[in-house]
Amino acid sequence: xxxxxxxxxxxxxxxxxxxxxxxxxxxxxxxxxxxxxxxxxxxxxxxxxxxxxxxxxxxxxxxxxxxxxxxxxxxxxxxxxxxxxxxxxxxxxxxxxxxxxxxxxxxxxxxxxxxxxxxxxxxxxxxxxxxxxxxxxxxxxxxxxxxxxxxxxxxxxxxxxxxxxxxxxxxxxxxxxxxxxxxxxxxxxxxxxxxxxxxxxxxxxxxxxxxxxxxxxxxxxxxxxxxxxxxxxxxxxxxxxxxxxxxxxxxxxxxxxxxxxxxxxxxxxxxxxxxxxxxxxxxxxxxxxxxxxxxxxxxxxxxxxxxxxxxxxxxxxxxxxxxxxxxxxxxxxxxxxxxxxxxxxxxxxxxxxxxxxxxxxxxxxxxxxxxxxxxxxxxxxxxxxxxxxxxxxxxxxxxxxxxxxxxxxxxxxxxxxxxxxxxxxxxxxxxxxxxxxxxxxxxxxxxxxxxxx
Amino acid sequence: xxxxxxxxxxxxxxxxxxxxxxxxxxxxxxxxxxxxxxxxxxxxxxxxxxxxxxxxxxxxxxxxxxxxxxxxxxxxxxxxxxxxxxxxxxxxxxxxxxxxxxxxxxxxxxxxxxxxxxxxxxxxxxxxxxxxxxxxxxxxxxxxxxxxxxxxxxxxxxxxx
Numbered sequence: 001x002x003x004x005x006x007x008x009x010x011x012x013x014x015x016x017x018x019x020x021x022x023x024x025x026x027x028x029x030x031x032x033x034x035x036x037x038x039x040x041x042x043x044x045x046x047x048x049x050x051x052x053x054x055x056x057x058x059x060x061x062x063x064x065x066x067x068x069x070x071x072x073x074x075x076x077x078x079x080x081x082x083x084x085x086x087x088x089x090x091x092x093x094x095x096x097x098x099x100x101x102x103x104x105x106x107x108x109x110x111x112x113x114x115x116x117x118x119x120x121x122x123x124x125x126x127x128x129x130x131x132x133x134x135x136x137x138x139x140x141x142x143x144x145x146x147x148x149x150x151x152x153x154x155x156x157x158x159x160x161x162x163x164x165x166x167x168x169x170x171x172x173x174x175x176x177x178x179x180x181x182x183x184x185x186x187x188x189x190x191x192x193x194x195x196x197x198x199x200x201x202x203x204x205x206x207x208x209x210x211x212x213x214x215x216x217x218x219x220x221x222x223x224x225x226x227x228x229x230x231x232x233x234x235x236x237x238x239x240x241x242x243x244x245x246x247x248x249x250x251x252x253x254x255x256x257x258x259x260x261x262x263x264x265x266x267x268x269x270x271x272x273x274x275x276x277x278x279x280x281x282x283x284x285x286x287x288x289x290x291x292x293x294x295x296x297x298x299x300x301x302x303x304x305x306x307x308x309x310x311x312x313x314x315x316x317x318x319x320x321x322x323x324x325x326x327x328x329x330x331x332x333x334x335x336x337x338x339x340x341x342x343x344x345x346x347x348x349x350x351x352x353x354x355x356x357x358x359x360x361x362x363x364x365x366x367x368x369x370x371x372x373x374x375x376x377x378x379x380x381x382x383x384x385x386x387x388x389x390x391x392x393x394x395x396x397x398x399x400x401x402x403x404x405x406x407x408x409x410x411x412x413x414x415x416x417x418x419x420x421x422x423x424x425x426x427x428x429x430x431x432x433x434x435x436x437x438x439x440x441x442x443x444x445x446x447x448x449x450x451x452x453x
Numbered sequence: 454x455x456x457x458x459x460x461x462x463x464x465x466x467x468x469x470x471x472x473x474x475x476x477x478x479x480x481x482x483x484x485x486x487x488x489x490x491x492x493x494x495x496x497x498x499x500x501x502x503x504x505x506x507x508x509x510x511x512x513x514x515x516x517x518x519x520x521x522x523x524x525x526x527x528x529x530x531x532x533x534x535x536x537x538x539x540x541x542x543x544x545x546x547x548x549x550x551x552x553x554x555x556x557x558x559x560x561x562x563x564x565x566x567x568x569x570x571x572x573x574x575x576x577x578x579x580x581x582x583x584x585x586x587x588x589x590x591x592x593x594x595x596x597x598x599x600x601x602x603x604x605x606x607x608x609x610x611x612x613x614x
Contacts, residue, residue, distance in 0.1 A: 050479065051480075055597065065473040065476050066477070069464050069467065070480075072463040072467055073460050074456065074460070075460050182547050182548050185548070186549075190571065190574065342573070350572075351575055353572065381540040381573060383573060383574065384573055
């Protein structure tokens with residue numbers, strides 16, 4: 001490797017994940033921290049930290065110049081943006097190049113075209129990938145209402161710079177659209193530093209399936225199979241699995257072919273994910289978005305392929321060719337991830353920041369926990385609520401479910417409320433076991449019939 | 454080489470060839486704070502890439518950005534206090550530059566939104582809770598507030614029994 005020292009421009013569990021990947025690869029790693037994260041687990045595990053500003057992410061993690069200055073001051077030669085924050089801001093990739101730093105991610109132009117969800121729809125269409133009906137970006141409430149009248153309600157109001165389901169809301173009427181537009185735009189501004197919104201037709205009965213891509217600087221693009229992330233609440237993924245067991249072979253192949261076609265059209269370099277809505281009744285699918293970064297749920301793919309995606313990101317950024325081709329990628333067994341968030345399921349998912357007083361993750365051989373939690377850690381109110389990803393593998397889906405249930409039962413976290421009881425209910429439900437759910441299932445079927453605690 | 458003279462030089466050079474207005478980063482006991490067009494000189498200035506003592510640093514930045522809670526809140530007799538239901542960031546208007554949801558003198562319904570509390574990237578609308586007139590505002594826009602911290606005082610239109 002010519003990369004010797006990496007700046008992690010992120011926080012939370014993904015900062016820990018990147019720190020560990022760097023250290024495993026013999027690379028020094030420095031973490032950029034806000035005042036709220038000076039004592040984080042990533043900070044403790046890294047070679048050093050650079051302090052880049054106040055807790056408010058707009059004044060720290062979302063400032064390109066602070067990240068670049070932090071990398072230069074700490075002697076780094078590369079910047080890993082993680083997910084969220086600046087990970088899909090082309091300005092950071094541009095600034096890295098300008099200041100002689102390697103950006104661990106695709107080139108700025110790819111981020112611009114893929115990360116801008118409006119442009120991405122256009123590129124996908126041109127690559128022959130099916131896209132549903134929707135709009136270009138809309139700049140005002142009035143414009144949104146006018147476009148929605150054409151697309152038809154219900155619609156989804158989405159952040160052009162979004163991803164991970166943030167800044168995204170289902171709207172059923174023009175009045176609701178008018179009242180939600182400003183808040184949704186501001187949430188997008190707060191999360192991504194970009195308040196532009198667009199509209200998409202809302203599909204009632206769908207599965208969320210996505211394909212992991214890796215591309216190098218030598219023209220090689222492979223996919224690492226698919227993931228199913230249909231268990232969602234308010235477009236926030238709560239349970240993810242690999243592979244998407246619900247897909248028949250033919251549909252699976254068409255979806256991965258579409259993802260690779262889009263990747264080739266973008267000359268994709270680095271790790272990326274192409275998301276689709278799948279309509280099982282019609283045996284059809286349509287493009288949702290491409291995320292030009294590491295994805296929260298990347299571990300389930302790692303567990304069934306044996307490929308360390310963060311390590312591959314670093315190798316690709318370093319200019320190395322992929323060490324394998326499509327034929328070498330095999331899917332073995334099944335993996336399930338539960339995103340354990342600091343939210344109270346008995347109190348309408350109210351965020352639950354606070355101090356962790358007990359922390360005992362399960363330790364079985366088939367369990368992996370990606371987390372920045374520890375006893376005494378103070379989960380701050382300034383950032384998203386993810387505190388742990390519980391990843392469990394099995395020889396098949398049934399075994400992965402059974403083992404996940406036991407792992408959820410034994411994972412004790414005190415001091416903050418978490419979504420763990422809900423994930424237990426999901427995995428224990430026959431609909432999940434039978435794999436008959438849709439993206440609506442959690443909100444329309446499970447939650448109304450479920451009484452936590 | 455981190456935090457070394459070379460590294461500081463790279464930061465200063467990067468600043469000089471960029472259109473950045475301000476950077477402020479710290480490694481160990483090294484702080485580099487550069488402000489463009491500073492009062493003292495016209496050029497992208499200076500600043501003391503000065504090593505400062507670690508004690509001084511923790512004193513300077515270790516203080517959380519929590520809004521000071523007035524020692525003795527002036528709560529008019531009989532007023533209803535709207536308090537923060539959890540820690541979070543206080544937003545007094547629906548979007549930057551817009552007028553605040555509620556200000557002193559405003560007449561509110563019980564269901565009127567008085568502010569937004571941002572907690573873990575979720576925006577919660579905080580309601581007045583009583584019908585009445587705003588008589589005091591305690592929190593500033595954009596500051597972090599603690600659970601239970603008073604945000605507004607409202608004089609109820611009807612005496613509550």
